[in-house]
Amino acid sequence: RFVEDAREDGLRPNRFLYNALIHAYARSMRYHDKAHDVLGQMRGDGLVPDLFTYRAALLACSHEGDTTRARGYMQEMAQQGIQPDADTANVLLTVYSRAVDPRLAARVAHRRGNMRPHGDETEADRLRANDG
Secondary structure (H helix, E strand, O other): OHHHHHHHOOOOOOHHHHHHHHHHHHHOOOOOOHHHHHHHHHHHOOOOOOHHHHHHHHHHHHOOOOHHHHHHHHHHHHHOOOOOOHHHHHHHHHHHHHOOOHHHHHHHHHHHOOOOOOOOOOHHHHHHHHHO
16 A cells, blocks of 8 residues: 555655565564565566565565575576575575475575675775775
């Protein structure tokens, strides 16, 4: 309903609005499934999900250990060339842990060590580049 209200007010929903809604629903224990519906609306509006969108969608999957949907989101990310960061791996680890799939949780934990922290570079990387 929030998206419709925005349209009625003359606003054009953008990726930032959708990401905020998806994340808010994903954090809710009661309404986390609505995050997937909002992602569908986002796509219906012709907007392309980004890393933050997928991370929030994975968070929604984590409440019930929905590994099937989580795998689908990870495949979509790969097809779009979106590289998961350590934060995304942590959410995926939660999905598999709650699904009681220790084999997959261990694989994600192992790969997480090779991922960059949140963002393209760390503050330490920027400081080192400016030092030398």
